[in-house]
Amino acid sequence: GAGVSQTPSNKVTEKGKYVELRCDPISGHTALYWYRQSLGQGPEFLIYFQGTGAADDSGLPNDRFFAVRPEGSVSTLKIQRTERGDSAVYLCASSPLITDTQYFGPGTRLTVL
Amino acid sequence: AQSVAQPEDQVNVAEGNPLTVKCTYSVSGNPYLFWYVQYPNRGLQFLLKYITGDNLVKGSYGFEAEFNKSQTSFHLKKPSALVSDSALYFCAVSDRGSTLGRLYFGRGTQLTVWP
Numbered sequence: 668g669a670g671v672s673q674t675p676s677n678k679v680t681e682k683g684k685y686v687e688l689r690c691d692p693i694s695g696h697t698a699l700y701w702y703r704q705s706l707g708q709g710p711e712f713l714i715y716f717q718g719t720g721a722a723d724d725s726g727l728p729n730d731r732f733f734a735v736r737p738e739g740s741v742s743t744l745k746i747q748r749t750e751r752g753d754s755a756v757y758l759c760a761s762s763p764l765i766t767d768t769q770y771f772g773p774g775t776r777l778t779v780l
Numbered sequence: 781a782q783s784v785a786q787p788e789d790q791v792n793v794a795e796g797n798p799l800t801v802k803c804t805y806s807v808s809g810n811p812y813l814f815w816y817v818q819y820p821n822r823g824l825q826f827l828l829k830y831i832t833g834d835n836l837v838k839g840s841y842g843f844e845a846e847f848n849k850s851q852t853s854f855h856l857k858k859p860s861a862l863v864s865d866s867a868l869y870f871c872a873v874s875d876r877g878s879t880l881g882r883l884y885f886g887r888g889t890q891l892t893v894w895p
Contacts, residue, residue: 671823698881709784709870709885710824723881758823765881768814771824 669693671772673759679778680749688744688775692761699742700760700769701734710758716742717765749779782807782879784871786886793861794894801856801889803871812874813854814883815845817867824870830854841865861893 672691680686692699697718702710712726716736724734731749736742746753756776760769783806793799805811812831816824828839835847845856854871868890872883 700881700883702883707887709872709887710883712882712884715881723879726882760824766812768826768829769883770826771816773821773823 671759671761671770673757673772673775675775676773677776677778679780681780682749682751684749684779686746686749686777688746688757688777690742690744690759690761690772692740692742692759693770694740696761696763696770697739698762698765698767698769699736700762701742701744702758702760704756704758704774706755713744715765722765746777749777751779753777754779782873782875782882782884784873784884784886786869786871786889788889789887790890790892792892792894795863796860799856799858799861799865799891799893801869801871801891803854803856803886804852805854805871805873806852807873807875807884809875809877812876813845813847814872814874815839815843815854815856816870816872816885818870818888819867827856827869863893863895866891866893 674689700715701713704710714724718739731747733745756774758774760771762769785804814829815827830847838844868888871886
């Protein structure tokens with residue numbers, strides 16, 4: 668079946684701009700997660716959703732980062748006033764329940780010039 | 781605080797030889813433990829997990845891992861390495877408490893299998 672998909676695969680933007688990254692989870696998965704992977708590092712947790720609500724957003728680095736999942740399926744990660752330090756691969760994952768295995772998408776590589 | 785250590789940035793083995801990729805963890809309470817593999821320009825692929833029960837866990841592609849509670853380790857092993865196993869391997873841990881759902885990852889170990 669279809670896995671987790673993320674769009675765009677690559678995004679180049681200029682410092683100060685606004686970006687949106689989209690994640691389509693595996694159908695039927697109630698839990699959705701966002702992670703950020705910087706070069707040479709393991710993924711770092713940002714936020715996860717149970718259904719439509721953010722169950723844990725304590726990993727978001729500051730208030731420039733925001734994520735939504737309005738209908739309990741697709742999620743959008745929004746970054747305002749991007750900074751060069753935001754450059755990373757943003758990974759999305761989903762699982763049937765939060766105690767289950769997380770399945771990851773291919774990621775969106777964000778480059779802030 | 782929860783954390784994962786992968787003490788080796790790189791592991792090199794010859795094809796056909798056994799391989800081990802090391803992982804130690806720190807978590808409050810009993811952990812969930814995972815191994816993922818990442819190929820270039822690809823997302824993370826799930827290999828195996830420990831939840832409870834038998835300390836030896838078998839996963840995809842002939843990999844296995846042993847949970848050792850006293851040593852807080854979860855080393856990944858394979859009896860006979862293949863060149864196609866060359867990739868970046870991540871160990872991850874989740875606790876069963878207040879941060880359930882969050883995975884904490886190690887920095888990764890680059891495995892190279894020489895023909």
